[in-house]
Amino acid sequence: MHVVIIGNGVAGMEAALQIRAEAPDAGVTLVSEESDHFFSRTALMWVHSGQMSHRDIEPLERDAYVRHGFTRVRGRVVSLDAASKRLTLGDGETLDYDKLLIACGSRPRPGPWRGSDLRGVGHFVTLQDLEWYERELHGGPSHAGRPPRPDQHVPSSRPDSPYLPREAAAEARGSLSKRPAVIGGGLIGIEAVEVAHGKGLHPHFFIRDEWFWPMAIDATEAAWITERMRAHGVHVHLQHEVEHLEGDAQGNLTAVVTNHGRFEVDCAVVAIGVVPNTQWLADSGVALDAGGGVVVDAQQRTNVPDVFAAGDCASVRWSTGAQRPEQLWYTGRDQGRVAARAMLGQTGHAATYRRPTWYNSAKLMDIEYTTVGFVNMNQPGEREWFFEERGAVRSTTRIVHTDTGVIGFNLLGRRWDHSVLMEFIDAGRSLAYVLDHLHEAAFDTELVPPLVLPREAR
């Protein structure tokens, strides 16, 4: 059997490894337009900030393809002929499969405004975005020990590819960015802000909403994060709708114009979300949801025989009944494993994807952040227990619960072991039980005084 996997991100690579573990003789070909090697997209900011080298964010040894007997094809898939089980690449080459896994991830949502194609405007999602943003802010790679990456440009790439290298305004102008901007208040946005701040700059941060990241954070929590951003010199602009971007005669970005005025900037990261990377499937017969996600069932099967999808590009069924992609690292990993087993003809529990309890953690400026379960999801009958600590440690504890038990946690300022919090949710623990046992999830570093919760809170 020959399995072709489009994408060597976490979903594609986990699927390949699973197939190899269970079917030593299967042929496995991985096609990737973006990079030769699997890397951790979640760690782009650490490379930009110079704290890690590019090699540091590659989870596997570079000989992984050889050791596991995977064939690597570096190029862009441009069409699928499902009837003849054939893929066509940008350079005209074709690739036949017995089973196909589409794991082609997300691309940044482009700015809808006039001027979004000016030099100096970019994103922070792909490796090519990282290289561009490094050149704007640092004039080149930010990590001195980073090895050069040959073969970065794939000739078969098309002009609309999110993996094309692009010019930097810093080079055209002959000076590095001094007034960067980030448009879009979510996780990728704040990471783009943080790396600019790490470079000693004072970026403008344009957020359309009333507060930062309303999808995940409430008004009180966001007020604290905004306070920290401002204390670090970030110009946070809340409730600013971008109207257009302005450039000079040479096509370099010069300003962001919002409903509140004109702001001079020389570089802008557009971080207004990502969309499935699936335009090339338009005429393939593979069913897509309204947002372009590849619709799959619980075995990661599409509507087309022998074609599966996993990761950011796959539209899965949520526990709320909605059908849409989950753009998360660990769910992509899990979906890749399930798809591999299903492609090998397995059935049952191991070949069935069940959305696990959601979790994520990050550091937002200097504030630790952990979220688990249903938060800001307006679940029926939900109530919130909230406590703000302002002592030797500043923290907020928000626990979402219903009559059936605790369903979510949003925790800022301290470190928590998400696996313990997941157990509380999965076991249907009551709020009273969780308050008594929350210390079991504490993951603070040595010498940090423990959190003492009052019995009553908001």
Ligand SMILES: Cc1cc2nc3c(=O)[nH]c(=O)nc-3n(C[C@H](O)[C@H](O)[C@H](O)COP(=O)(O)OP(=O)(O)OC[C@H]3O[C@@H](n4cnc5c(N)ncnc54)[C@H](O)[C@@H]3O)c2cc1C
């Ligand atoms: C800055 C940033 C921070 C993040 N932080 C977090 C976090 O804290 N926690 C979390 O859970 N998630 C986070 N995410 C999301 C997470 O990184 C993604 O959900 C995950 O990497 C998606 O993996 P994937 O394998 O589905 O796709 P991808 O990693 O996008 O891989 C898809 C691959 O497909 C290939 N490809 C695409 N189209 C084609 C084509 N036509 N032909 C050939 N090859 C193609 C490309 O080579 C690409 O590398 C973050 C994302 C970003 C950008």
